[in-house]
Amino acid sequence: MDRHAFDVAHMLAGGLVLVSFMLLYQDRMFALLNVFAVHALVLSASIAWQAYIQGAEHLYVPAAIALLLKAVIIPIALRRIVIRLDIHRSIETVVGVGPTLFAGIALVALSMVVMLKATGASIDPLAREDLAFALSVVLLGLLMMVMRRNAVSQIVGFMSMENGLLLAATGAKGMPLVVEISIAFSVLVAFIVIGVFLFRIRERFDTVDVAALDSFRGERR
Amino acid sequence: MQVGIALWGVAVLLASAGVAALIASHRWARHVGYGLCLGACLGLMLASGHYLVLAPAPQSLHLPVGLPWTGAYFRLDPLAAYFLLVVNLGGAGASLFAIGYGRNEPQPARVLPFYPLFLAAMNLVVLADDAFGFLLAWELMSLASWALVVAHHHDPDNLRAGYIYILMASFGTLALLLAFGVLAASSGGYSFAEMRSASPAAPGLILLLALVGAGSKAGLVPLHVWLPLAHPAAPSHVSALMSGVMTKVAVYGFMRMVFDLNGAPAWWWSVLVITLAGISSLLGVLGALMQHDLKRLLAYHTVENIGIIFLGLGLALAFSAHALPAPAALALSAALFHVFNHSLFKSLLFFGSGAVLGATGERDMERLGGLIGRMPLTAFAFLTGAMAISALPPLNGFVSEWLTLQAILISPQLPSWALKLIVPAAGAMLALSAALAAACFVKAFGVTFLGRPRTAAAAAARETDRASLTAMLAAALLCLMAGVLPGPCLDALAPVVEALTGARMPPQSWLTALSLVPVAESRSSYNGLLVFVFVAAGTLLSIAVVYCVGSRAVRRGPAWDCGFPLVSPLSQYSADSFAQPIRRVFGRVVFQAREHVEMPPPGDARPARLTVTLKDLVWDGLYAPLAAGVVIAAERLNHLQFLTIRQYLSLVFVALVGLLLAVSIWT
Amino acid sequence: MSGLWHKLALEPVTAVLMLPLAAAALLLLLPGYRLGARLNVAMALATFLAALGLLLQRPAVGGYLFVDDLNVVFVVLATFVGFTTSAFSASYIAHELSIGRLSPRYLRFYHAMYQILMFAMNLALLANNIGLMWVAIELATLTTVAMVGIYRTHEALEAAWKYFILGSVGIALALFGTILVYVAARPVVGEGQDAMVWTTLIDQAARFSPELMNVAFIFLMLGYGTKVGLAPLHAWLPDAHAEGPTPISAVLSGLLLNVALYAVLRFKMLLATNPAAIAPGPLMMTMGLISVVFAAFMLFRRRDIKRLFAYSSIEHMGIVTFAFGIGGALANFAGLLHMSMHSLTKSAIFFAVGHIAQAKGTQRLGAIRGLTESHPVLGWGLVLGVVAIAGLPPLGIFMSEFLIVSSTFARAPWLAIVLGLGLLLALGALMLRLSELAFGHPTGSTAPVKASYLPLYAHLALVLVAGLYLPQSLVTWLQSVARLLG
């Protein structure tokens, strides 16, 4: 695998981390969905590139799924849901964007330290880089879920975390079952989106704001 | 061979539990149920008595039940045989009493099945020879007695008593479990045989844990709070078993762990045991004096008598720690003899209170009175029990107290300074609690049986049935026999004492006319038989002389009333008024007793009101803050149930980041 | 078709998996709910018999499926509790229909989901490929989420949504851990299929890079730990138990927690064989201890009967994790014993609680009193169940707690004391609630409820027998597994 291939893969993985940071930055709903589409696009590109350099044809399937499902269908579905249920468009954050980004940087540093220390010389440099970036995307996704108040932005955070996982899975050369795992994950994500719609049935909730949901916690009354 | 019979006896008890469960609501159920228990107990008594008399080598038996790789060991050695005798004597008495008393049990289905289970569990504790079997039987004993305590579950106090009881019992079991953990670690196995051979790693820790575990079940002071609540809550024959017999099983547990498994004692152990014993006996009797519920009064007395038993055990530990086997044998014999005596007269007293409860439906002494006229035989039996527990000469209570005092008199030989100060103080506490016990039982017997009936229920009381009476009178006779012929009883104890302290008291029973000489003729001797004979002869002689010389005329008339007729029975001394002087002298310090009198202004027809406030220092000082702490912590942690999903996610997130940091820093 | 039939009959492994799948498909089609319920019970029984077949004839270790001493214990236990729960759910569902909380349309979905859940759990237990195990556990999560939300009340949906989000995050972390294990295995074992096969991994585990395995174990512990319901990750468990139908609570507490813990054990064994890696014990012990103490305190303030026993499940899972954390033959044996006793007892309790909630028409603790008088059989069943779960003899949990606490006291006295006090606290809370529930003047309706008592008392009888006597064959089998766990 010559230098050139490593640089492209490295750039794509780095790009994914950058887009995750952009996700953290957004404070408008529709902008968030667009950035998520970009996030999925970069992921599918990176998977496709991995497929090309590893010569593993079966990786093209998850690349196609990522492109079709996560880049196109889900953002559109979410957009229509947001319009239909007129969920309020602004994203309330818990801490504010500045500190969130700072926390993001700390998380990326942590994942770099953990991953590079963990993967010694025995593992080839590309896989080490991929894992480090994947861990940062996962942690940034989790950070987003923790720092956002409304359900849709949490779901986007979850999906970005899942993209990080797919990046790790494809980065690990020759990992079997990647296709099955990506399919399982997409089923999971589909369920989530449908769940959002189901829970949103008119006579039950007015908004999907997670805080309103909690008032129905059992034993409260 | 006897251990086999003993196990068959336990099997019969377990079977009768099953049978009783099936036929509980049937008319003859209680006769069959309690009859089976009576038979089984008598059988077990014969087996253990036979063993004690022969005193062969310890017999053990192994069953593949219990812990998978160690199985269940059962052993009959002199200590186990003696306690088996005590347990089953109490069990037989209670079963005989229950045959009669059972008829006024509102819900037999809740009492009948658990009673044989309770007896079987107690027997198993005494027979068990491995840690798992011992603890299983111990906790099963607590569980069965908890079920009996909450048998009358319509009364919320019983439920509260049951709850506090099962909580304290489990705390005790946890302590024992940790003690067995240490013993098993040093000996590599859970069977007592292995534990006996290996010397334990931390004997001091084991003693503390055994003291907490067995002490909480027996009712030593800081751990006694459940006893006055739980024992009265159970039906009377079960209260008799719990107070008379279960506390003895707790003493057995303590002796088995400390004397048998724990190797040579250190000197400071006895300091701890004797201090706790002294405080228990004093606080127990003072608590009893403040009560006006008959069964709670008796339960508090159990705490006092357990204090006396543990005083004997403490002295035995002190002597054997300083390699003085002969005095240790004397102290241990005193303690074991008091175990036997207490199980007798405490059961008798609870039978009496049960008979009173059955006849009048009342436990509160303020609503009884004048029962001696209507229930003469119960009154006589209760009087014998009262005199025995107050350590009055012809009866057995005095003999064991006398032996304990003799043991205290020998203890100046102990070199350690702490003991030189604590033992006389403990002796003073023992004497004080014996005298206060006499005062308490004058109150109990006087207010309940003597004087004029204070309520209609007391006036309409009728004598109890024959079975209860036979049980009571048999126990009273045994109390007299043990008081009059202590020699043979102490010789029966000798093998037990020799097994544990390596020495035995000089043989008693063939001395001149059965007198008791614990150490030497010149030192002290007491002859129960002749004292009884001389007192009886004196009485008969005086009756005869007065009968011949004096007049025999009798005239009935109203009692002396100083001029104004006392119609209302309430003008008699009640339980509170009887205890008022003693409360004023002792209670102000021990219970923060305060009396507050509200006199209505002149001309106002409202009655004056005297309110007495007592505070239980142990409960307020130790248990109330503990419970409050748990409630506050539960309250604060409860907020975690009502967090938002995001906050739960942040918990996960923090856990993940924390662990990643830990890994990256440390490895 | 005959080949499949032949395979099905002779190959118990395929039977254990194929039967639930076939049942699920069949149940989806059957309109009548009574027939569905009976079929559900029949298929669960068939699966259980097939699992028993596994005991006799162990198949060869396949790439995707394998059977060894460890997972046979779990499969037999899972199928047995699955069978008894299906028997219980038959009578439970009948009552739910009669009061209109469930409509027949949902029942077909419910029975199908039940069988799919059985399939997913059996697959997770038998999977040799760690990726396949991940997929199976994720499928089990999805089915339980669907079933928790089946009542469609506000609380049920909220509980289902929370379970779904937390479950998904947990699954994602577990996947990352699995990927890390693959990455660590690849240089030693070689690429492709066999780097995910557990049997090959366990042989080579000593030569994996220890640092990577540490990080992997953290992700796996937090991922699958969420499914086990350990303390910081437990949030979904109480509401999922309380709001879903009771058979599901029984299955959740009885089986799903065990399956997740089984997955954690599999990876703990990998780590244990690698000397350089950090010992997995301390992490499991800390999480176990936190769970025990935390759940014990939470028991005091509960107002819903099923949520009370859900927290008790968290506590017992904490005990089991603590036992496996300590390691050594004795503690592992006690852990395995405790896990099986807990799933039997807790499912028995949920059987009783299910019928009690139906009889009294409410799940609020304050509204239920005097059960031993109004519904004697149920009341005494609950008493026996709570006494067992509190760890009082002569029932089975006492033996395992005896072994755990006494064996740890010698090695780590302070931990044993904290564990003991946690157990005592839990006992205090449970007995406080029990004395209110079972005794006192009965409140609410005292009408007898049509209930199946057989599963309840079958479980309690098993636990009682296990408390007193464990057959020697079972003991040697558990001891060999205990040694296996390291």
Place this chain on the structure above:
Amino acid sequence: MDVMLALALQGGQMCGVLLLAPLLLGFTRRLKARLLRRRGPPLLQPYRDLLKLVRKQVVLADNASWLFRGAPYVIFAATWVAAALVPTFAIGLTFSWIGDMIAVIALLGTARFLLALAGMDVGTSFGGIGSSREMLFASLAEPAMIMIVFTVALVAGSTQLSFVASFMHDNVSLRVSLGLAVAALAIVALAENARIPVDNPATHLELTMVHEAMVLEYGGRHLAMIELAAALKLLLYVSLVACIFLPWGLAATGSGAAAYAIGAALYLGKLAAGGFFMVLFETSIAKMRVFRVPQFLAAALMLGLLGTLLLFVSRSF
């Protein structure tokens, strides 16, 4: 032959004790009157009272039970056996070993127990007052007595009265602990016998009486028995003090008739001296308030405990 002599001596002791008791009572009453400048009743007046009471008809309350009628005889018998156990003119009599000091105290405890119960039997408040106060005083006096027994036993090495007397006789030594024991014994004797500072034997004022309140309901032969028991108890305490602290003149076992005669004479002298000092103390002090008595008795208990503690710490005290 000597068995008959020994039995005769033991019989002599028991009868002597019985006969001398009313005499001591008469002597103290007459001496007290003399000290108060009154002539006082004749010396043998108590005998005449007892005979009168025995011959009178007994008036029983309506609800008096068998306990009320039987108690006086048992009380008398117990006190009589206790009094007989304390050596008067000779030590080592045939039945002296059947009970030691603790047995004597316990026998008195039995008598008091039955008397308190008999007091409460009729159900009037007088009986209640008497029994309640009696048991309060007893709950402090009895432990004080046991502490005194401890002190004496630790010094003499035995609790058997005969051995204590012979030990005290042989090695006379003034010890601090024995001094404390005497003081404590004096206080307890006054309390037990209901003498002046604790309870006034002469008055019938309800508020002050303790012993009298219990026996208020008794009359005729029952009252005679109880009065005799009270006299025996007084004699017991005086002979106890004499036996332990003034052991001179006690005839050893098997010595000649002369020794017994000297012993008897010295015993009478001791009785007179004991009675004199008691009366002297009584007339010189006023009766205490009821709730001052527990502190008075607590002092006795503390003295006894201090004595025992000193002896526990080192043998020389």
